[in-house]
Amino acid sequence: MSLVVKERKISPGVVVHLKVDEGLYFLRSDSSRDFDLYVYDGEVKRLTDSMAGVTEEFVEPRKVTYTSDGLEIDALLYSRGGEERGVLYLHGGPDWECLNLFSPEVQLLVSRGFKVVCPNYRGSTGRGRKFNHLNDGDLGGGDLRDALRAAELLGERVAVTGASYGGYLTMMAVTKHPERWCAAAAVVPFVNWFTEKELEREVLKQYDEVKMGNDEALLRDRSPIFFVDRIRVPLLLLAGENDPRCPAEETMQVVRKLEELGRRVEYKVYKGEGHGFSKKENYVDSVKRVVEFLDENCRAMNE
Numbered sequence: 001m002s003l004v005v006k007e008r009k010i011s012p013g014v015v016v017h018l019k020v021d022e023g024l025y026f027l028r029s030d031s032s033r034d035f036d037l038y039v040y041d042g043e044v045k046r047l048t049d050s051m052a053g054v055t056e057e058f059v060e061p062r063k064v065t066y067t068s069d070g071l072e073i074d075a076l077l078y079s080r081g082g083e084e085r086g087v088l089y090l091h092g093g094p095d096w097e098c099l100n101l102f103s104p105e106v107q108l109l110v111s112r113g114f115k116v117v118c119p120n121y122r123g124s125t126g127r128g129r130k131f132n133h134l135n136d137g138d139l140g141g142g143d144l145r146d147a148l149r150a151a152e153l154l155g156e157r158v159a160v161t162g163a164s165y166g167g168y169l170t171m172m173a174v175t176k177h178p179e180r181w182c183a184a185a186a187v188v189p190f191v192n193w194f195t196e197k198e199l200e201r202e203v204l205k206q207y208d209e210v211k212m213g214n215d216e217a218l219l220r221d222r223s224p225i226f227f228v229d230r231i232r233v234p235l236l237l238l239a240g241e242n243d244p245r246c247p248a249e250e251t252m253q254v255v256r257k258l259e260e261l262g263r264r265v266e267y268k269v270y271k272g273e274g275h276g277f278s279k280k281e282n283y284v285d286s287v288k289r290v291v292e293f294l295d296e297n298c299r300a301m302n303e
Contacts, residue, residue, distance in 0.1 A: 010044050014101040029101040031078075032058040059110050061100060064117075068149040069142060071134070074127075075119040075150050078106055083115040085182070085298050086154025090147055090162030090169045091118060094135060094211075097126040105287045112295045117153050121146035121169075139212050140172045140222035148177065159294040163187035164246060164275065171224035171254070178232040183297035185236040185290040188275055190246040191254055192226075193219040199247045228257040234297040236266045238286050240273035266293065 013030030023041035034050035061076035076098045087109050091098050098118035106116050120126060121143040123135030135143045147169060151158050160181050162170045167189025174184045190196040197208050212219065220226055235258070239251035248269050258265040268289070270282045277283045 010038075012100055014099050031060045031100055031102060031107075034102040056107075056111075058102075058107050061118075064153065066149055066153070068122075068146040071122060071146070073119055073121060073146050073149065075117050075153070076100065077153065078110050078116040078118075080110060083113055084155065084157060085113060086115045086117065086151070086158045087294060088147060088151045088154065088158055088160040088173075089116050089118040090160065090166035091120075091124070092162065092164030092166045093125070094121075094123040094139065094143065094165045095125055095132065096165075097124045105290060108287065108291045109294070112291060114159070114294070114298075115154055117150050119147055119150035121150075136211055137213055137218075140169065144169055144172050144176065147173065148180070151180065157182050157298055159183045159185075159298050161185040161187070161290055161294065162189075164189070167246070168224070172222070174233055174235065175224040175227035175230050178230045181233045183234045183236075183294045185238070185293055186251075187238045187286065187290065188240055188243055188246045188251075189237070190250040191224045192250060193223045195253070196246070196250060199249060201244045204245060225253050225257065228254055229261055231258070231263065234264065234266075234293070236289065236293040238267065238289065239269045240275060240277065241269050241271050242273065243275045245275040 010028070011030060013028050015026050015028045018024060018026045023039045025037065025039050027035045028038050029035040036050050037047045039045050039047060059078045059080055061078045063074055064077045065072055065074045067073070089106060097120050106118070109116050123132060123143050125132055135141070151160070158181060160170050160173050161184065167186035168191065170184055170186040171189050171191050174181060193212065197205055237251045237254060239246070239248040241248055251267060251269065255265055255267050270277055270286070273279065273282055277286050
């Protein structure tokens with residue numbers, strides 16, 4: 001006796017949280033739809049509608065590859081074609097990856113005339129254990145070089161943004177390569193390895209010990225706070241008041257230093273928020289702030 005299972009496909013996207021209960025239930029998202037609940041009971045059925053009333057046509061990314069330091073790096077590229085401005089969008093983690101799921105921020109950037117690239121720099125997940133550990137002891141080094149190579153896919157007028165570890169890489173980018181960008185937005189970043197390791201949660205201190213070690217010269221070189229005077233582009237910083245991963249004090253160090261230097265900086269610390277913004281009004285505000293800031297300042301650069 002043989003069992004024949006018919007192949008049934010759903011379009012590309014991200015599937016998470018599978019559960020079996022008189023059917024296979026799961027959450028799924030792609031570039032045009034936020035997470036919805038689905039069930040497979042012989043056929044795939046969508047049970048919720050996260051995009052009810054939305055008529056916008058969203059851009060599906062295409063996977064691109066390039067070489068950095070002899071490594072093959074992949075990235076997701078969002079483009080309608082003909083864009084003269086670009087955004088380097090840096091994922092957090094670093095143990096994470098760019099995924100084909102719905103991102104209001106990315107889609108809004110594309111609607112404003114930006115081409116967006118999200119690179120899976122060395123240290124990202126999705127490429128196996130060896131690739132995931134290629135940035136051990138070198139955070140802000142080779143992974144930043146991978147990100148800079150991705151920016152070459154975007155042309156001359158490029159902004160940079162990211163959250164969490166992506167915010168850290170954003171701050172590394174504007175301090176180590178200050179002339180490359182038209183604007184930058186760092187969301188819940190850390191900027192100082194010494195204070196970060198002192199103030200973050202204990203489990204994260206242990207993680208940082210494994211990933212970065214205790215070489216003081218290296219930690220200083222990879223701490224953007226010591227190179228803030230090099231920043232030449234408009235900068236937006238967003239933080240959560242009660243963030244246990246990247247404390248708001250990390251953001252405020254940059255603000256104080258730039259103010260001492262007489263430099264312009266825009267920032268907001270969201271009250272009651274942690275690592276990311278859970279209140280709907282704060283999340284919406286943060287997305288709008290980032291997109292409008294990059295749009296306004298990269299547009300002004302060419303006027």
